[in-house]
Amino acid sequence: MMLLSWSVVALAVGGLASAAPARRANYVVHEKRAAEPSSAWTVSRRLESDKILPMRFGLTQRNIDRVEEILLSISHPDSPTYGKHLSPEDVIEMFKPGSETIDVVKTWLVSSGIAPERIRISGNKGWIELNATVAEAEDLLNTEYHVYEHESGPEQISCHSYSLPEHVQPHIELVKPTVHFNHRITPGKRVPEKLKKRTGKLGAPSPYNGPKTNGETPSVTPTLDYCDEYIMPACLRALYNISYTPTQTGKNTYGVVEFTPQSYLATDLDMFFSNFSPSLVGSRPTLVSIDGGYPQSQNQSFDYNGESDLDFEYAMSLVYPQKVTLLQTGDMVEGAGFDNWLDAVDASYCTYDGGDVPSQDGIYPDTSPGGYDGPESCGVIAPPYVVSTSYGQDEVSATPAYAIRQCNEYAKLGMMGTTVLYASGDYGVAGFGGYCINATTGEESLNGTRFNPDFPSTCPYVTSVGATQVSPGYTVYEPESAAETVIYSGGGFSNIFAMPSYQATAVKHYLEAYPPPYTATQYNNSGNVRAFPDIAANGVNYIIAIDGEFELVYGTSASSPVIGSMITMANDARLAAGKGSVGFLNPVIYTPQFASAFHDITNGTNQGCGTTGFTTEVGWDPVTGLGTPDLTILMRMLLDLS
Known part of the structure; x- marks a missing residue:
């Protein structure tokens, strides 16, 4: 993950050494x-x-070969047992x-x-x-x-x-x-750019009133006039037909994962809320400290505060008055990995019981000076109904066994009623930092030619979120395009996971109707592997308050919490009707009857690895998935399910 110290994990000897037995055969x-x-x-x-x-x-x-079957029996809308989520005890006993x-x-x-x-x-x-x-x-x-x-x-x-x-x-x-x-998880690409005073369009005033001066708080005028250049909450509400106010705030839950030392600044939240969500001034996410995690403020810069500020400024604004839970993971010394937050929501996954990998995750108690030396956070919170994570790692950096075992844990969360969202990456078909895979050696290289998919987005039991943008000169009332400003929506095909049945029809249609012009040496073109992303939302030109200023940021890191906010609102409507949470979303949204709930994106590519990448087409594509939601339609259709 970002800004972690990497160290040798071997501990000081404590009298456990013994004479090694002779090498065994077979x-x-x-x-x-x-x-x-x-x-x-x-x-x-x-x-x-x-x-x-x-x-x-x-x-x-046991029953690990039945994971998809069991999950689909709970998550597919045509199943007679749809929505009958399992208890944690049921899941433990089953597997x-x-x-x-x-x-x-x-x-x-x-x-x-x-x-x-x-x-x-x-x-x-x-x-x-x-x-x-x-x-x-x-x-x-x-x-x-x-x-x-x-x-x-x-x-x-x-x-x-x-x-x-x-x-x-x-x-x-x-x-x-x-x-x-040492392939620790990293946040999606976010490129800060100081907002500059604009002359406006056709003589209209600029929505941005300039930098902070004389101790005054900067201000931005909420408007739909410039959403092609400045995304703000009002733009997202207009783009995705968001007009719902939650009522089940005591029952519903929405969690966002952050990895220390990334953390929000309270002053940034209030600066953003003052401009866009006045009712939220003074509000903070509900903290769940995992392995010593806390919203640190001693380190302040875009690299420390950008991700968390972005996530909570938009998630809290969109779902108000619903509270948002911060799953702050890892201490300031060792940090954390994906397994650590999974430990916190599922006690059976904890390190003491096995689970974490020292080269990927934090191992606690942390006896280093300044480290968290308390007990590991094991089952400290029930899984939220929605969890958004704006971090990922290149799939090639994870062994199949590691990726598959973690992926199965996401399936178990789905069985218990949780929607798990991951950002799909910001370098198109390339991996983090633009690294691709050397087709001969299998190593990551800036000169590599093989596409480098993102994990956990390639896990078939998470919902992978790609990025779109309002095209320059267009309005929120016109079709979006794939993100091609600063970032490119991550998408492609796994080198580890088989294609899940729920997406087979949509993906095979894409491959047959719009065959990509690449060989098997460039990507897994077998037609039998997991394809991603599943869904998309805007990820370009977000205004955020960061370290006392307004800046523009870009990334699927923005797209994922926005989708999470919309699914949280859909869950609210279901809870109000006496129904359960949506849980694992993919089998529902890939059914043909849900096509009308999405804006199909048919313009743009996701370049990388020396290519133009894949192209957006009618229907699902490996750039923007099924498209962007129309929340009003999607909510109504989800509410109709049992």
Whole structure:
């Protein structure tokens, strides 16, 4: 994630080292590193054999092959059990590993020299945890751990691959820490640009009244006249037919995930609200502190405050008087990853029970000076009905086992009634920073030619949100285009996940009617893989108050919380009618009868990797998905569901 310190995760030895047993035969490779680290990283040394690693063995879950079937039975509008969400207890019981799996793995560990009292089993029996010396871990996994050093100084441990005994392998999904390298999640691209005084159109006054002077608060005049240059809440309400006032504020929930040190500034919120939502002046999101997270204000700059200011200025304005929950994740020393916020909403996913990966996530308690040394935030809040996350990582940086296990957790949240939204990325078909994949080596490179899709957007159990824009010179009453100002909507095809059945018809139509002019060396053109995004909203020219000034920002980071706000309002209407939350959204919106609830985007591309990328077309496309919502129509159709 952004601005985190990366460090070696091995702990000081605490008397657990023991003589390693002889190497055992019949081992098979279980995971290989998804992508080699960039040239900025070099191998420094073998990791010292007496260091301690917090080992996590993810056990093979029962019924995991039925995840899509079970989720669709709850989420597809044609299912007789639509909307009958499961309880957390139901989900744990359905997927917990069988006793044979636990016995096989425990027996292997004990026979390999691990004392039984060192082995801990999770409450949901999904993970086995133990602290092991590097020597023990290398012997267990038939691997070698090395320390990698970045040219800027930080270090990271990793192994290239690891193996398991052939009879044990079917009972373990993945082991951490192993091949997962330093690919921490990063927010979508946001390019600040100071607003400048304009001369206006046809003699009209500018909506922006200039920079702050003499201690006065800057002001912006809310107007629909300049939405092609300045997006503000009124523009979004007009674009997406938003005219609903929530009434079920005590029942409904909407969460936005932020990763420390990203945090909002209270003064920025009030500055924005003074201009656009006066009733919200003095209001703050409801804080849920995850692993020591808090809205820090000691570091102030666009990089520290831009994302969170953007998310809450718009989410809170759009859903007022509904409260918005801030899932502030990670302390100031170690930060956090996707697994950490999942821990907080699902106790069965926690680190103590297994779950987090030190090369990707924060490991708590954090004993570093200034770190959060309290107990890990495990099941501290019920999953909100909607969760928006404006962060992502290149899919190539995650091993299939890591991505699949996390993706299955999103499916479980859907089964419990949560809509999970992720921004699709801001570099078109390229990865973060414009990096693509070297088609020969599989490494990320600025000169790569293979498209670089975004995770978790490629997970078929989240709703991926792309970006649009009001075309220059157009109004909010005319069709939008794909985002092509500063950013390009992330979209494409996964290299890990199979195509879910709910989108098969729409995606295959696109591939057959508008075949992309690229080869299999440029993207996964098999026609059998998950395609993204699913939906879109404006992501260009947002006015935000940031560090005491108004600036323009761009990104699917803006699109995701806007979609989250609209689904939150739809949930409010359903709750008012005595119904449940929407939950997993995709199977509903891909049905033909919901086509009228979306504005189809048919202009623009998402260039990257030396190409024009994919094109927008009639129907679904890998630039803007199904299009942008008409909330009034979408809400009415969602309200009609059981």
